[in-house]
Amino acid sequence: MNNSFEKFDVFIVGGNITGLICAIALSQNKIKVGCCDPNIDINNFNSEDTRSTAILRSGKKFLENLNIWTNLKNSCLPLDKMEIIDDNKIFKKFSLFENYIFDSQELLEKPFGWNVKNNVLKRTLVELVKKSKNIKFFSNQSFEKLLIKKQKITINLSKEKIETNFLIGADGLNSKVKQSIRVKQTLLDTRQKALSFQIEHEKSHKNISTEIYKEGGPLTFVPTKAKDKMNYSSVIWMNHSKESEKLYNLPKHEFEKQLNKRSLGIYGKLNLKSNINLWNVNTMFVENLCYKNVILVGEAAHVLPPIGAQGLNTSLKDISILMEIFQNKNKLSYQELALKYETKRLPDIKKKMFSILLLNEVVKSNSIPVMFIRRFGIEMISKLGFLRKNIMRFGLS
Numbered sequence: 272m273n274n275s276f277e278k279f280d281v282f283i284v285g286g287n288i289t290g291l292i293c294a295i296a297l298s299q300n301k302i303k304v305g306c307c308d309p310n311i312d313i314n315n316f317n318s319e320d321t322r323s324t325a326i327l328r329s330g331k332k333f334l335e336n337l338n339i340w341t342n343l344k345n346s347c348l349p350l351d352k353m354e355i356i357d358d359n360k361i362f363k364k365f366s367l368f369e370n371y372i373f374d375s376q377e378l379l380e381k382p383f384g385w386n387v388k389n390n391v392l393k394r395t396l397v398e399l400v401k402k403s404k405n406i407k408f409f410s411n412q413s414f415e416k417l418l419i420k421k422q423k424i425t426i427n428l429s430k431e432k433i434e435t436n437f438l439i440g441a442d443g444l445n446s447k448v449k450q451s452i453r454v455k456q457t458l459l460d461t462r463q464k465a466l467s468f469q470i471e472h473e474k475s476h477k478n479i480s481t482e483i484y485k486e487g488g489p490l491t492f493v494p495t496k497a498k499d500k501m502n503y504s505s506v507i508w509m510n511h512s513k514e515s516e517k518l519y520n521l522p523k524h525e526f527e528k529q530l531n532k533r534s535l536g537i538y539g540k541l542n543l544k545s546n547i548n549l550w551n552v553n554t555m556f557v558e559n560l561c562y563k564n565v566i567l568v569g570e571a572a573h574v575l576p577p578i579g580a581q582g583l584n585t586s587l588k589d590i591s592i593l594m595e596i597f598q599n600k601n602k603l604s605y606q607e608l609a610l611k612y613e614t615k616r617l618p619d620i621k622k623k624m625f626s627i628l629l630l631n632e633v634v635k636s637n638s639i640p641v642m643f644i645r646r647f648g649i650e651m652i653s654k655l656g657f658l659r660k661n662i663m664r665f666g667l668s
């Protein structure tokens with residue numbers, strides 16, 4: 272049998288944000304890391320992703336420890352406050368249209384988070400991967416299948432075979448690694464889609480991220496860096512799937528007209544400054560995070576609706592826990608290490624899943640009792656200091 276495959280300590284399948292950060296983190300512990308992605312060429316990197324990511328405080332600390340933050344901070348914009356506007360037909364009829372502001376100052380630590388464009392974040396990570404001597408990136412190559420034999424894993428990539436001691440699936444919702452290790456998943460269709468794009472607006476955002484709640488889903492504006500301007504934002508517009516598809520197919524001027532109407536004029540006139548991406552909004556959770564010496568991280572392990580900036584921040588938690596376990600590995604075998612990761616991560620992921628799912632159901636609902644509960648809930652949170660602080664802390668944890 273030919274056994275001259277290239278050998279790695281750890282191999283990561285999927286080289287998007289989660290996979291790249293995971294590779295950088297492990298490589299800094301003198302671990303020989305391999306990573307592959309069929310859609311990424313690190314020597315000719317290009318991204319059309321119009322989303323941005325709000326990195327929360329715990330995420331920033333982690334990226335600082337990895338020295339990633341130094342390369343990123345000049346492209347990030349701090350988010351000091353969060354505004355919620357509850358715009359629904361019933362309350363509007365009675366002129367009960369209100370906004371609520373949550374100020375990070377209350378937690379004595381400013382800001383809530385820092386927003387960065389996804390394509391800037393990815394480019395920064397790709398550059399760091401290129402510089403690392405401990406990472407080998409297999410551009411434009413996909414994972415095909417694996418064979419686990421006596422603690423070693425042999426992997427077929429599309430063009431070659433490699434061998435590794437530990438395998439990480441960071442290959443997203445439809446992860447082939449997850450299928451190969453037969454981990455069961457529950458996929459909930461929210462029947463929503465999200466549009467992402469960038470805009471310029473007349474009035475300053477004043478570093479406030481704003482969510483306008485309405486039946487179908489929220490319209491979220493997140494202040495984004497654009498030279499020294501204070502009038503540039505990334506937008507996520509969630510809606511029932513059919514409505515989102517209709518909006519996506521509108522000509523530019525018609526789309527802008529609908530957007531201006533839905534924004535209630537809070538930023539003055541809005542102009543579209545990028546192309547528009549259409550995303551499925553899914554919720555997915557898994558029964559297990561590991562099998563033998565294989566684990567799942569990021570969107571291969573959990574997919575959350577894009578509200579509350581939890582998606583990537585939950586993935587950063589996966590990687591930071593994994594790093595902790597690796598750093599205290601001692602005599603643990605790779606299989607014991609994988610099990611420890613699952614034990615530490617699974618309960619936390621389930622807790623976060625449940626709360627974000629519930630929040631999404633409440634925000635998108637057009638049922639009259641739920642609309643009242645939503646308004647009452649926001650009112651209580653905004654009026655009761657202790658409740659407000661605890662909810663803000665949970666959102667940032």
Ligand SMILES: Cc1cc2nc3c(=O)[nH]c(=O)nc-3n(C[C@H](O)[C@H](O)[C@H](O)COP(=O)(O)OP(=O)(O)OC[C@H]3O[C@@H](n4cnc5c(N)ncnc54)[C@H](O)[C@@H]3O)c2cc1C
Pocket residue numbers: 284285286287288289290307308309310311322323324325326412413414415441442443444446447465466467507550551568569570571577580581582583584585586
């Ligand atoms: C509209 C929207 C807005 C969001 N906003 C935020 C936010 O503000 N804050 C936040 O924290 N999160 C946010 N998220 C979530 C965040 O974007 C994701 O968590 C993030 O993209 C990381 O995903 P990932 O790298 O785990 O998976 P993915 O992005 O799905 O990447 C998986 C990678 O695996 C590769 N792959 C697939 N199959 C194979 C294979 N067989 N072999 C090798 N590679 C393979 C793919 O090419 C891909 O590059 C948002 C998500 C959406 C949809």
